[in-house]
Amino acid sequence: MNLYNIKHPTEQVSFAQAVRQGLGKDQGLFFPETIPQLHNIDELLALPLVERSQKILGALIGDEIPTDKLNAMIENAFTFPAPVAKVADNIYALELFHGPTLAFKDFGGRFMAQALATVRKDGKITILTATSGDTGAAVAHAFYGLENIEVVILYPKGKISPLQEKLFCTLGRNIRTVAINADFDACQALVKQAFDDEELRQIIGLNSANSINISRLLAQVCYYFEAAAQLTAEQRQNLVVSVPSGNFGNLTAGLIAKTLGLPIKRFIASTNANDTVPRYLQTGEWQPHATVATLSNAMDVSRPNNWPRVEELFKRNGWHLSELGSGALNDAQTETALKAQYAQGYLCEPHGAIAYQVLSEQLQAGETGLFLCTAHPAKFKESVERILDIELPLPEALDKHNKLPLLSDEMDADFAALRAYLLK
Template identity: 95%
Template sequence: MNLYNIKHPEQQVNFAQAVRQGLGKDQGLFFPATIPQLSNIDELLALPLVERSQKILAALIGDEIPADKLNAMVKNAFTFPAPVVKVADNIYALELFHGPTLAFKDFGGRFMAQALATVRGDGKITILTATSGDTGAAVAHAFYGLDNIDVVILYPKGKISPLQEKLFCTLGGNIRTVAINADFDACQTLVKQAFDDEELRQAIGLNSANSINISRLLAQVCYYFEAAAQLNTEQRQNLVVSVPSGNFGNLTAGLIAKTLGLPIKRFIASTNANDTVPRYLQTGEWQPNATVATLSNAMDVSRPNNWPRVEELFKRNGWQLSELGSGALNDAETETALKAQYAQGYLCEPHGAIAYQVLKDQLQTGETGLFLCTAHPAKFKESVERILDIELPLPEALDKHNKLPLLSDEMDNDFATLRAYLLK
């Protein structure tokens, strides 16, 4: 598999290098030089999730990884379902929260851990990543206990839900977690500064597990095919997908699926008050505001890292950005949407509620709507209980961590301090 750096196309790497390196020169994102057009979509959709995903990832990655190894990577990573559930007339939910950390990040995090273990070579590896909520847990659990791989996760102090925090800040061992006294964008900036420090990168074998790592992104392509496989032929032909969007990796993966030939009519990027992309699509002006804290904290991102990949795909495929739907909800509107879903008999959480409402508002006659449910409602227990006036039991995966003490360190938004911490 050949990939290039979007900022510096002359920098080209193979899949193994991209996985090990994470980011390219000048913090550029790696992107596949070619994406094949699959001709056997109906045959693929007839297969089970794991077998289908093995074929999709083999088509994307090529023969760089032997088939038996790639098949084992997929089988070890995708050990849980992604069911499609009917919510309203012509509107369905793709539930991506049935993995070990109850969030969609389990797909990408677990596949990346398998990929890195396969291509790592010799020497120490330090995974440094920032999380606005769910990435931290998925990465921490995927890499927990792996030999010679240390993980450092930065998150904005007080700006993720208590249960999200407990899920990845109670492990210890090779997992270190740092609460940064700033917002998520500041955490991302610290990660980027670390990757720009060549001496530091070499000293600790720096790598990233954010959606900037191509292995995570490619894994996420597979559940769009899984969603289509659970719909009938007529529904697939008029399928509109609403993606709750923060760092825009999820949308990028969906667009790759469409590029491969999956019949998706159009996408909708659904955000909260951190609405940089919806405003950009309306005005043509890229004007990020200061990040604000919302009920849907995993989307509290005003400078989405993956947006260059989205634009690259539109440019390469000859698509117009005007074809990309978008919408944003504030917290009051999110609460109203969550209540509307519950009144219809579907229990959701703030991120899925936003994707549902924006989809409902923009769905046209004859279209089938699908929105992504990216986390289990219990991960937002406090807000969901308050909004819906219900009591939510904790799933066992959350309950056992909720009883454990936090092991996080606290740090100001200062790269020199972080650098010293990483070199310890």
């Protein structure tokens, strides 16, 4: 598999290099030089999740990793289901919260851990990543206890849910967590600064597990196929997918699935008040505002890192950005959407509620709608209980971490302090 740096196309790397390196020159994102067209899609969709994913990722990655090794990586990573649930007559939910950390990022995090363990070289590796909520837990649990791999996770202090924080800030051992006195965009900026520091990169073997890393992104492609596999052939022909969007890795993965040949009619990028992309699609002007804290904190991103990959896909496929739907909800609208879902008999959480509401407003006659549920409602226990006036029991995965003390350090958004922290 050959990949190029979107900012500097002459910088080209293998899949293994891209996994180890994370980012290219000038913080450029790596992207596949070619994306194959898969044939016999219906036959592919008839396969079980793991077997189908082995064929999809095998086609994307090529023969760089031996087939038996790649198949084992996928089998070890994808050990949980991604069921589709009916919410309304023509609207379905893809539930991506049945993994060990109850969030969609378990797919990408676990596959990346398998990939890095396979392609790594000798010496220390330090995974540095920023999280707006769910990435931290998925990465922490995927890499927990792996030898010679240290993980440092930055997150905005007080801007993720308490249960999200407990899920990855209570592990210890090779997992270090840092609460940054700023927003997620500042955390992400610190990660990018670290990658620009060549000396630091070499000393600590720096890598990132954000959706910056191509291995995470490719893994996410697989659950779009899994969703389609659970729908009828007729529903698939007019399928509209609403993606709760923050850093836009999830939407990028869906667009790659469409490029591969998965029959998705169109996508909708659904955001909260951090609506840089919906405004850009309406006006043609990229004008990020200051990030604001919302109920859907994993989407509190004003400068989405994966947007260049989205534009690259549209350009390469000859699509026009006007074909991409979008919408944004404020917190009051999010609460109303969550209540509407619950009244229909479906328990969701703020991110999925936004994706559902924007989808329901834009779905046209004859179309089948699918929205992504990216996290278990219990991860947002306080807000879901308040909004719906219910008591929500904690799943065991959350309950056991909720009883443990936080092990996080705290730091201002200062790169010199972070650099010293990484070197100690």
